[in-house]
Amino acid sequence: MSENAVELPSKPAPQVRPTVREIVRRGAVFFLLIGMVVVFSIAQPAFINPSNLMSILQSVSVVAIIGAGVTITLAIGGFDLSVGAVAASTVMAACYAMIVLGLNVYETVPLALALGGLVGLVNALLIVRLKVPDLLATLSTMFLLTGLQLIPTAGRSISVGLILADGTTATGKIDPQFLSIGRSSLFGVVPLPVVFMALTALALHVLTEHTRLGRLFYATGGNETATRLAGANIARLKTYAYVLSGMLASLGGIIVAARVGRGDVSSGASLLMDSVAASLIGLAVLGLRRPNVLGTIVGAVFVGILLNGLTMLNAPYYTQDFIKGAVLVGALALTYGIARRS
Template structure:
């Protein structure tokens, strides 16, 4: 009954079988390296358009531009890995800017104290986030959104809503006694060995630390397991709630570090410094999904994503694109990168 069709079917299937591995291989290659190829192409294009783009000074300024939200993005990678999200990172960084200024300028304390206070505040806010999510069981988006508003308000309180710079006049008409310490400013403005901007070095150190924790240690393994199937992680004895708590504490602490770098760069406590940090950071981490096509949060992708955004903005401004197209372009890149990775790999099965 079926023997009559036998001669035809196999030849057809052999042809298909020959063709398929090739297209399959190409697709896999595109998913893996597509994003990096686009990035390299843009890099060449911008330089071809204006060779100034390729100058070391400009390349460093691209890296420098990525540092603050790059650090934040590395921090938010932890909540993303456990399938959560932290929307409070931008305002935590902004708080860190105001508090470091307040501690040094108004209280006339040392830069070290300022740094410690900021990091502890960041960790504390992360712990509250974690508590709200793990114990009170508020969904992560809502808890951290609430915390974002809360912290935005809190940062204005110490200075009565004013920015804090050297010689700022305080509420009682008194001139603030302190100033930003030089070694503090070095974190944002200095260069190691006269070449590498300190801020860039800080970002790279954070990136390496996050990479080591997430990719090489057993804690990282558990973080990823929780994100993929928290019930399974719980049933192998993992302390899921402790890990989730840790993810938000790390995210808050690293966000505070980002704020310290920002304060050191600007050299004053600017009330509007939070700006677009949150969206740039989360954008970087999400673009990171597409780098190497891994479809999950990963520190290497995050850092590449942050540098990509900075490079794009730098290149576009060299082409005299008006500043207001920047957000639009960022959005397009993010959507395209995600569509590319998820869209292509979806058809796998």
């Protein structure tokens, strides 16, 4: 080419517009979410009331926080089945610490979080050192905690005036400052559990999406062998994930205990399945098809709106699980079915 030749400006690469199928795939959960809000608002105008919407967020805050912990373990290619039992044990332990041992909120909360961290450490020991599969390790821990939490009170709930095994009566009470964790609101508008949910989601989103540790979590879940060969300490990464999951489950248990004000032996009955459902729905949010914390929060809100709307429409309680399952299957089938055909 001669020096006098004139270079023509290169044409910009054509922008590929997303197809309708791609838009539907990425927004399937949001479309269903908007559809539910519209249907419930038309059928029951009180549903769209701001106080009811805030109540929904408060009701799903615990599930979202626990589900975020499950999401971290999914990111490393594991799975934590013990989170519901950890949350329930935290409820019992926190109430026992205050009512029987006479501790205050500043002593109880760190002990409760340490309990979750300890359980996560035990899970990591079983999985990393003893090479027990994730599901079996956390399932055994779940059964262990489910039985252990009942032993100190002989299977009874913990409340003020609890009669102990030796026949004496516990003289302690729930610290009012502890109760404020589950019952107070920020500026009288936003319940504190919702604030905890938002802060947890923000912190974990930054951790998983914008830090080296988060990238290593996903790399471990994607290809553990390659990540190990690249120099990452897989044992340490898995330990971090399970300890974090245990502590988030304990945080959920603290909020439940602060809300109900007693140690109810059945307090964690549905937390495992609801938190797992939220984290799995999160895989379909925006078509990412990978564990992500913000998707888990959307999944928890999705379930919360569905159950709240069904309750306000006086749907029989025995049909709610079926309807919830049908909607969730539809959302996931729509997302993954379209992705498979595209």
